[in-house]
Amino acid sequence: MRVIHAARARLALLFGRRADDRMDAEIAFHIEMETARLVREEGLGVHEAARRARVAFGGVQQHKETLRDGRGLSWLGGLSLDFKLGARMLVKYPGLTIVAVLGMSVAVAIGAVSFSAIYSVLDAKLPFDAADRIVALKSQDVNTGESDRTQLYDFETWREALPAVQELSAYRTVDRNLITRDRRYESVIVVEMTASGFRVPRVPPLMGRYFDASDEARGAPPVVVIGYDVWQTRFTGSANVIGQTVWLDASAYTIIGVMPQGFAFPINNRVWTPLQLRASTFTHDNAPLVKVFGRLAPGATLSDAQRQLSTISQRLTADYPTTHQHLRPRVVPYTQLLLDSPDLVWLFHLAQLLISMLLVVIGTNVAVLVYARTASRAGEIAVRIALGASRNRVVAQLFVEALVLSTLAAAAGLAIAHVSLQQLSALLSPVAEQVPFWLHFGITPGVVVYVAGLAVLGAAVIGVVPALKATRSRVHANLQLLGSAGAAVRIGRSWTVMVVAQVAVAVVGIPIGTVALRGIRVTVEPRFAASQFIVARLFMDDVGQQPGDSTAAARFVNLRSELARRLAAEPGVTRVVFSSGIPGAESDARYEVEGSTIDGKREAPTNRGFRTNAVEPAFFDAFDIPILMGRGFTAGDASSSSTPVIVNQSFADSYLAGTNPLGRRVRAFKSGQGDGTQWFPWQTIVGVVPDFPALSDTSVAVAPRLYWPLQPNDAHAVAINVRVAGKSLGGMVGRLRELTLAVSPSLRLARLQTFIDNMNDAMAPTQLGLTAVLLVVLSVLFLSTAGMYALMSLMVTRRRREIGIRAALGAGARQVIMSVLARAAAQIGIGVGVGVFVLFLIVAGPHGGKVSLPEFYDLLAVVGLIVVVGLFAAVGPAWRAMQIQPTEALKAE
DSSP: OHHHHHHHHHHHHHSHHHHHHHHHHHHHHHHHHHHHHHHHHHOOOHHHHHHHHHHHHOOHHHHHHHHHHHTSOHHHHTHHHHHHHHHHHHHHOHHHHHHHHHHHHHHHHHHHHHHHHHHHHHTOOOSSTTGGGEEEEEEEETTTOOOOOOBHHHHHHHHHHOTTEEEEEEEEEEEEEEEOTTSOEEEEEEEEEOGGGGTTTTOOOSEEOOOOGGGGSTTOOOEEEEOHHHHHHHHTTOTTOTTOEEEETTEEEEEEEEOOTTOOTTTTOOEEEEOOOOGGGSOGGGOOBOEEEEEEOTTOOHHHHHHHHHHHHHHHHHHOHHHHTTEEEEEEEGGGTTOSOTTHHHHHHHHHHHHHHHHHHHHHHHHHHHHHHHHHTHHHHHHHHHTTOOHHHHHHHHHHHHHHHHHHHHHHHHHHHHHHHHHHHHHHGGGGGGSOTTOOOSOOHHHHHHHHHHHHHHHIIIIIHHHHHHHSSOHHHHHGGGSSTTTTGGGHHHHHHHHHHHHHHHHHHHHHHHHHHHHHOOOSOOSSOGGGEEEEEEEETTTTTSTTOHHHHHHHHHHHHHHHHHHHTSTTEEEEEEESSOTTSOEEEEEEETTOEETTEEOOOOEEEEEEEEEOTTHHHHTTOOOOEEOOOOTTTTTOSSOEEEEEHHHHHHHSTTSOOTTOEEEEEEEOOGGGOEEOOOEEEEEEEOOSSOSSTTOTTOOOEEEEEOOTTOOSOEEEEEEEOSSOHHHHHHHHHHHHHHHOTTEEEEEEEEHHHHHHHHHHHHHHHHHHHHHHHHHHHHHHHHHHHHHHHHHHHHTHHHHHHHHHTTOOHHHHHHHHHHHHHHHHHHHHHHHHHHHHHHHHHHHTTOOOHHHHHHHHHHHHHHHHHHHHHHHHHHHHHHTSOHHHHHHHO
16 A cells, blocks of 8 residues: 555656655755844844845746656656636637638548548458458569459469469459339349358358359359348348349349348459359360459468469460560559559559648648737747746747647548548449448548548647747747837848748639639539430440350341430430430541641641440431531441541640641551551541530630541440420439330449439549648648738737837828838739749749730739738738837837
């Protein structure tokens, strides 16, 4: 017990009032002893002896600080008091608090969202037994950069000759229509997987069994394993689900097992069938691609597996140089499937570091505001130092005050990040089956720790830097700030530099923010009847599995024609047209423009990426797109030996400016690189159409586009565009599903939605990114404007006594105010000049030094705003200073 009491006594000496009381008593004891000595030995009076004793002892507060430092944990003693002072400062300066919290919370939120997203990928864990032993095997084409180039032949070779990896498994995904007995169907991603694939995660089925090697044999009865969600939603959790039949497209499958809730291996899947492909049925250069995974054998490492895989790869390259000379296989942890290269990991870390620096940028602007506040407390700080407080103690107090502010901003940023991550999850919901099930975007403990680090970093930027600057001068010099002498002198060059910098930042940032704001205005106010269209991707299950299968291609053409005929007979349907891509979501292709020009200057032919779409002749009429120049497509163009093309206005303006686009030629990239590049035949431009789709005059969806005729026997998937008038599109969406299934169970629809919803989904990532950029820019501008106001206001306030004295010497109010405004105007003018110069350097790159009229008006608006804010900041304090009585100003001097 005595040990416990002793420990408690020692802790009491380190913390709380008890230690301070003992220190006060000890100091009082020494002063009393010295007082008694002076009275006894020198015969002084009690009061005089006490005065001399206190003088001889020195600064009481300074000795207290020394004693606290000697205890080692002295900083904890005043920590609670510093936090209370920090909270009081938030209330005392509400304007600074609101501005700083709003600005910093945006940077914290962006950092938290990116941290959650990036490290959900880098630090992901599989919820399986010994999950760190599960690996993926990938083959990358070093020539083209494509990953996942593993052929079925490679998998079968690896399975026999790779002892470092056990239960080696392969799978591929196919899109199918899942149809139950009630004739309800939905499009799902089906995993065709080897039986060993279920043994890798070591998760037993909830009901029934998963397939084995006998189910993979050719001619074996079709079986399927379903996930927990499918079991609940399509079979209402029936205990008799085993043995029931479902249809995948037109083929019947027997359910043999149900996997437990949460199981979605290998990516995010819920329907599995046996992989019945055999490499022997394909030629080596035409074998299907598969994805491969497995478990490291006991005692084996990633290095062992990689070494064995490289040896096998050398043998395959020697045997099949045509297909394998550019392939580089590697073994990676399974959760790194999303990374095409391990070298990308450091790029993720670098990206997170750069995003974190946003807080430094915004925090610097907040630091200017805090420095203005700290400078106004220079006299208070000087008094504290004169009374014995060390510089470290003062800096620590100001850091804690800033920490209170940054913690409040961090809490607000976490709340914003939570909402943003929910929006991100909603944004990914349409493609949930393609997002790995082990990725979870949310506020995790790691995110909280990261945000706490940002709060400390922000406090260091906005608290320590101004505190060090405010406390570096001598005490005597700082004490002069309590009077009026030198107040104006101490403003110095640093104030001018900060005012100029704030003005320049605002001048550069506001036009950039305006551009971002215009980019976000992708409002659904189309210049065509977008609200009347339904769009979807149309597939057939066996199309594309056997290249060159003309029978399958002809069957697909017949089926889609029959679907179009039935749709045209529906009430309200006015047009049905096909295209290779959904308008606004077309694919990119590399093209060469013969004799292209850039800004009116002729340029040598180069490879360019365009949005491309193959369309039927009636496509432009269906969307009410006029032909601006030339002609549209005709029925004979698709079979023409020299296929004509039509370009949009942006294409003509960007690459054919100043020339007649009709008759110009373009050609598509085929294969190869460098001097071995191969091209398709030249195509001739026969028409020009407006930019489409353009949702508004400021839409960022506008891009150079090129159209060519849709080939009648095109066996690839197509987009179906249905125009409906006078009828609810919601009802028509369901009807289109029914008609598609009625035409053939092998037909499948994907991304079936209204055109407007499709465009909103397509633009959502761009809008999200632009919103983040805009918030950052506006935060910096908001803080820059507030900082400029604070600096100008404080600078004029510092000169208030000077202004009063000038008034006492006979200067009129107009003269005094004009002198103040002249100095403020000079600083604003320098800042505007610097900002305009930097802005010119920024726009000179993409625009060749040319500034468009809207940008010029933006710049004028910015300059006007800055001048108004700056002069308003100067006039207010100057007017208040004019109210000082001259006699009071002279007395102060």
